[in-house]
Amino acid sequence: MMKNIGLVGFGFIGSFLFERLKDNKEVSVKAVFDPLPQKTKSLDSQLVCTDLAELASRPLDLIVEVAHADVVKALLPIITSNADLMVASMTCFSDAEFRNRTEQNAIKNGRKIFLPHGAILGLDGLRDGRTLLDSVSITTTKHPKSLGITNSQITKPTILFEGSTQEACSKFPRNVNVHAAFALAGLGFEATHSVIIADPNTNKMHHRIEVQGRGLSWNLEIESFSAGEVTGSYTPESLYQSLITILSKDKGFCIV
Ligand SMILES: NC(=O)c1ccc[n+]([C@@H]2O[C@H](COP(=O)([O-])OP(=O)(O)OC[C@H]3O[C@@H](n4cnc5c(N)ncnc54)[C@H](O)[C@@H]3O)[C@@H](O)[C@H]2O)c1
Structure with a gap:
């Protein structure tokens, strides 16, 4: 139908x-x-x-x-x-x-x-394992423009933010949907750790996700080319x- x-x-x-x-x-x-x-x-x-x-x-x-x-x-x-x-x-x-x-x-x-x-993969596995999780950390690296920074003075990879996903979402609402997705599937917004790096030399959107838990240790690397202003291809x-x-x-x- x-x-x-x-x-x-x-x-x-x-x-x-x-x-x-x-x-x-x-x-x-x-x-x-x-x-x-x-x-x-x-x-x-x-x-x-x-x-x-x-x-x-x-x-x-x-x-x-x-x-x-x-x-x-x-x-x-x-x-x-x-x-x-x-x-x-x-x-x-x-x-x-x-x-x-x-x-x-x-x-x-x-x-x-x-x-x-x-933009990411693995939400189903994270959700299914959520009672076993101890820590979830996501590091996102994007060009400053893809983080909403125009006329940037940034000349080398620079950490713009490190803290809870809760705070990352309020500071970068258009840029950390990946972090929000992992928080919703896993440990929640307060307990999930976010790092945001601006790199003027990249044309990719890169996410590194590190998950530790009882009986598990996961590392995911996910990368796509920038396509829209805030969106990867x-x-x-x-x-x-x-x-x-x-x-x-x-x-x-x-x-x-
Ligand atoms: N979940 C993910 O992994 C993921 C990945 C990439 C982007 N996103 C999000 O998806 C959204 C769209 O991304 P995009 O690349 O298409 O952005 P975009 O800026 O190209 O398009 C957003 C559109 O929304 C319109 N808009 C603004 N206010 C509106 C309103 N009140 N009602 C209806 N439309 C309104 C704008 O005019 C614009 O045309 C963004 O919020 C972005 O952060 C999510």
Whole structure:
């Protein structure tokens, strides 16, 4: 049966998903919302919503957020009442009170909130082993521009942040979704350790994940080329495939 989706955000990832879904006979984009009119001007006007309330009023199976953590915060109470949700900007869930409200809202409305694995791998294994974990540490190295730093004076690899994933998410909400995903799957935002390094000599997004636990010791190295402003080249395709899995099998990593 044909599934209908709505896109919130029509930037690098949103427009990729739209193009990728054009040939898919089982999924149809029925609504798009982006506050910048120039982003959606090439689309059929019937698809374009003037605000999120309009998007949420359309009959959709899944709303896909690919905008910004603040957007999820501002809009989640509206959208979970009408459709399931897939959230790319998962740093928003570092706010425990917001996460709790979101979960209650989704439960009350019989909805699911899916988290795509996005830029990284291994969330399923981490989640399955979470009762055994002692420590999870993630070190991300990106070009300063990919960390939102323009006109950078940084000339060599420099540690910009070291501390809890909780704090990393509030300081770098657009840049540490990988850290948020590992916190949600594993030890939570306070207990997960984050390091962020700006390297002016790289064109890659590099994540090193070190996990220690009872009977286990894991090291993951994950690298992709920078593609969008904050996004690596693997992420849009991985989000597309997560979307298809959710819609075809109603399966995926959920917070509720
Ligand atoms: N989970 C992951 O692994 C992962 C990886 C990469 C990026 N991301 C996140 O995905 C999101 C999208 O990334 P991108 O590369 O497409 O960014 P982008 O900047 O290219 O696009 C974001 C779009 O959201 C729009 N937007 C801003 N405010 C909005 C609002 N109130 N409602 C709807 N749209 C709004 C912007 O106009 C823009 O077009 C970002 O938050 C990014 O941090 C997650």
